[in-house]
Amino acid sequence: MTNFTFTTTPKIIFEPGAARRLGVIVATRMKRPILLTDKGLVAAGLIAPVLESFTSAGLDAKLYDEVEADPSVARVHDAIEAARRHDADGVVAMGGGSSMDTAKLVAVLVKSDQSLADIYGLDNVNGHRLPLVLAPTTAGTGSEVTSISVVTTEADEKVGIVDDALFPDIAVLDPETTIGLPRHVTAATGIDAMVHAIEAYTNVHRKNPVSDALAREALRLLSNNVVTACESPRDTAARANMLLGSMLAGQAFANSPVGAVHALAYPLTGIFHIPHGLANSLMLEPVLKFNALAAAPLYAELGAALGLDASGSDEARSSAFISRLMEIVNATGVDRKLSQVGISHNDLPKIAEDAMNVQRLLVNNPREVTYDDALAMYTEVM
Ligand SMILES: NC(=O)c1ccc[n+]([C@@H]2O[C@H](COP(=O)([O-])OP(=O)(O)OC[C@H]3O[C@@H](n4cnc5c(N)ncnc54)[C@H](O)[C@@H]3O)[C@@H](O)[C@H]2O)c1
Numbered sequence: 411m412t413n414f415t416f417t418t419t420p421k422i423i424f425e426p427g428a429a430r431r432l433g434v435i436v437a438t439r440m441k442r443p444i445l446l447t448d449k450g451l452v453a454a455g456l457i458a459p460v461l462e463s464f465t466s467a468g469l470d471a472k473l474y475d476e477v478e479a480d481p482s483v484a485r486v487h488d489a490i491e492a493a494r495r496h497d498a499d500g501v502v503a504m505g506g507g508s509s510m511d512t513a514k515l516v517a518v519l520v521k522s523d524q525s526l527a528d529i530y531g532l533d534n535v536n537g538h539r540l541p542l543v544l545a546p547t548t549a550g551t552g553s554e555v556t557s558i559s560v561v562t563t564e565a566d567e568k569v570g571i572v573d574d575a576l577f578p579d580i581a582v583l584d585p586e587t588t589i590g591l592p593r594h595v596t597a598a599t600g601i602d603a604m605v606h607a608i609e610a611y612t613n614v615h616r617k618n619p620v621s622d623a624l625a626r627e628a629l630r631l632l633s634n635n636v637v638t639a640c641e642s643p644r645d646t647a648a649r650a651n652m653l654l655g656s657m658l659a660g661q662a663f664a665n666s667p668v669g670a671v672h673a674l675a676y677p678l679t680g681i682f683h684i685p686h687g688l689a690n691s692l693m694l695e696p697v698l699k700f701n702a703l704a705a706a707p708l709y710a711e712l713g714a715a716l717g718l719d720a721s722g723s724d725e726a727r728s729s730a731f732i733s734r735l736m737e738i739v740n741a742t743g744v745d746r747k748l749s750q751v752g753i754s755h756n757d758l759p760k761i762a763e764d765a766m767n768v769q770r771l772l773v774n775n776p777r778e779v780t781y782d783d784a785l786a787m788y789t790e791v792m
């Protein structure tokens with residue numbers, strides 16, 4: 411067995427109703443928190459009880475609800491300024507990956523001399539991070555258990571910041587907060603989480619036995635519950651299984667990073683603002699088929715997570731895995747074609763060029779992806 415290192419969030423609270431006592435949970439770490447979220451969460455009624463719990467716990471909290479989906483550099487700077495104005499001594503996020511990723515950057519930069527651009531890439535964060543508590547409301551990015559934050563630059567490129575300083579002190583998972591998640595967000599974020607599990611399992615450099623075990627269980631939970639969560643949004647068991655599955659997938663890929671599905675999805679978000687999960691859903695099938703040439707034995711193993719029979723050749727089981735997974739994806743009702751999201755044939759060369767810049771993720775993929783390969787995969791889903 412090869413050596414590996416595995417890191418995760420030190421404290422994880424998984425508890426229906428935990429959001430209503432978030433004040434008590436964070437009060438051990440901070441007195442003047444800034445709460446980062448977006449307007450969708452406020453409109454869904456999820457933020458008022460949290461603010462009440464902050465007041466009851468004696469905290470002087472400031473709400474920042476201007477987080478944007480797939481956060482831009484400018485909006486992250488705006489959030490940092492808001493935290494400075496409040497003289498925040500801790501950062502809390504309640505929301506999806508966009509709120510949590512913004513909160514991570516606020517927590518490391520608010521008291522720092524470094525600029526956001528200084529910390530792009532791997533292990534570039536110096537200095538002190540404010541206490542950080544993350545409560546996911548999508549299931550989801552798994553950002554509550556990853557050391558990753560993703561921002562969109564002025565040049566429409568998605569850039570990753572990866573550093574152990576970005577693990578929060580506490581992750582608070584309250585499945586009740588995901589009940590009102592709209593169907594299309596449930597589908598897209600649930601498929602994103604399944605992609606995290608699959609890509610962690612096939613990483614060529616950092617695949618490790620802990621991530622493997624987490625990825626298999628994550629994929630089992632997610633694939634068995636995503637359609638129910640879409641069709642019966644108030645099914646609390648399905649919602650809890652999705653939130654747990656997305657967290658396990660997050661732990662898996664935080665230590666065995668994602669590959670070409672994410673790399674090819676990035677330009678769709680950077681240039682066309684297609685939500686992250688939807689962009690992954692669109693690229694999933696062509697990348698799995700492309701990778702199967704190298705990854706068939708691993709896809710065959712993952713078939714068990716979808717309840718598939720373990721007999722037959724690796725190639726046959728790998729094809730069965732891809733077919734069954736795409737049946738599940740289709741049953742969620744998520745868009746499947748780039749033309750459905752406003753992308754035309756003429757856009758593809760620029761998209762494929764941008765995907766080639768995402769070497770940070772492409773190096774993890776089981777097969778090398780050239781520009782021509784990328785263009786062919788985009789063309790397949792036009
Ligand atoms: N840090 C990581 O490890 C990691 C991993 C994957 C993706 N990401 C990043 O995360 C971002 C995407 O995050 P996301 O997919 O969670 O979506 P999101 O945070 O952008 O939220 C999507 C939408 O869902 C709404 N919403 C969220 N929870 C809700 C709820 N419970 N009820 C009603 N509405 C709700 C929000 O208001 C928003 O409009 C991207 O920027 C992506 O790059 C980060």
Ligand SMILES: [Fe+2]
Nearest residue numbers: 551602606672
């Ligand atoms: Fe993702």
